Amino acid sequence: MATTALFRDDFYLSTNEAVVTAVHADGGIELDQTCFYATSGGQPGDTGFLERSDGSRIALGPAVTGATKDIIIHRPLSDETLPIVGETLVAHIDWARRYKLMRMHTACHLLSVVCPYPITGAAVGEDESRVDFDMAQTIDKDEVTEKLMRLVGENHPIFVQWITDAELAANPGIVKSKNVRPPSGLGRVSLVCIGENSSVDSQPCGGTHVSETQEVGAIYIAKIDKKGKENRRFRIRFGAPGSDA
Numbered sequence: 457m458a459t460t461a462l463f464r465d466d467f468y469l470s471t472n473e474a475v476v477t478a479v480h481a482d483g484g485i486e487l488d489q490t491c492f493y494a495t496s497g498g499q500p501g502d503t504g505f506l507e508r509s510d511g512s513r514i515a516l517g518p519a520v521t522g523a524t525k526d527i528i529i530h531r532p533l534s535d536e537t538l539p540i541v542g543e544t545l546v547a548h549i550d551w552a553r554r555y556k557l558m559r560m561h562t563a564c565h566l567l568s569v570v571c572p573y574p575i576t577g578a579a580v581g582e583d584e585s586r587v588d589f590d591m592a593q594t595i596d597k598d599e600v601t602e603k604l605m606r607l608v609g610e611n612h613p614i615f616v617q618w619i620t621d622a623e624l625a626a627n628p629g630i631v632k633s634k635n636v637r638p639p640s641g642l643g644r645v646s647l648v649c650i651g652e653n654s655s656v657d658s659q660p661c662g663g664t665h666v667s668e669t670q671e672v673g674a675i676y677i678a679k680i681d682k683k684g685k686e687n688r689r690f691r692i693r694f695g696a697p698g699s700d701a
């Protein structure tokens with residue numbers, strides 16, 4: 457049964473009441489609705505716990521998708537007591553961790569604005585994120601940090617725009633980042649837009665993001681590794697340049 461993915465309409469939702477719809481043999485738990493993001497698109501799934509009516513907690517590792525993308529599986533840590541189908545409980549995500557992931561994920565979008573090259577890979581982490589670009593140029597990391605922090609300081613709004621496949625086909629210019637191919641065939645695509653009227657960027661993405669660029673906070677490019685002749689791996693960290701080795 458498809459899970460209602462509450463995070464899609466509210467990235468800031470950290471808790472919700474839910475009914476258990478399935479408990480798998482391996483312990484995986486399905487709920488009718490959830491604020492848990494499931495691992496996909498380079499963003500790790502949410503961790504947290506399920507609170508039962510007696511107040512006891514079921515601790516959860518990162519959520520994943522099930523047999524189909526619209527099913528979200530909550531994964532209890534080992535030795536946790538499992539709930540029963542039909543039980544009502546309250547899902548809580550580890551908000552401190554998720555918020556860092558939202559800030560980092562948004563930082564990756566800003567990096568793709570500063571470095572408008574094709575992306576060949578990305579992984580969002582709570583302490584460090586990496587984005588791989590198909591580019592042969594050598595680029596100064598402090599210069600990139602400066603441009604990133606300018607976008608953060610300008611406090612651009614970030615919003616999601618849902619468009620149909622047909623609208624996208626009729627208006628290819630809607631997607632400003634040319635390095636991300638929109639997933640088609642689902643009927644509709646969520647575009648993550650930055651700036652008034654998407655003036656800074658818009659690109660297809662199903663992850664969770666903060667609502668203003670200032671929320672990203674202080675970030676910097678810690679490292680740019682050369683991965684082959686035409687590949688550069690950028691590492692983004694929180695803080696100011698030089699705050700670690």
Ligand SMILES: [Zn+2]
Binds near residue numbers: 661664665
């Ligand atoms: Zn995104």
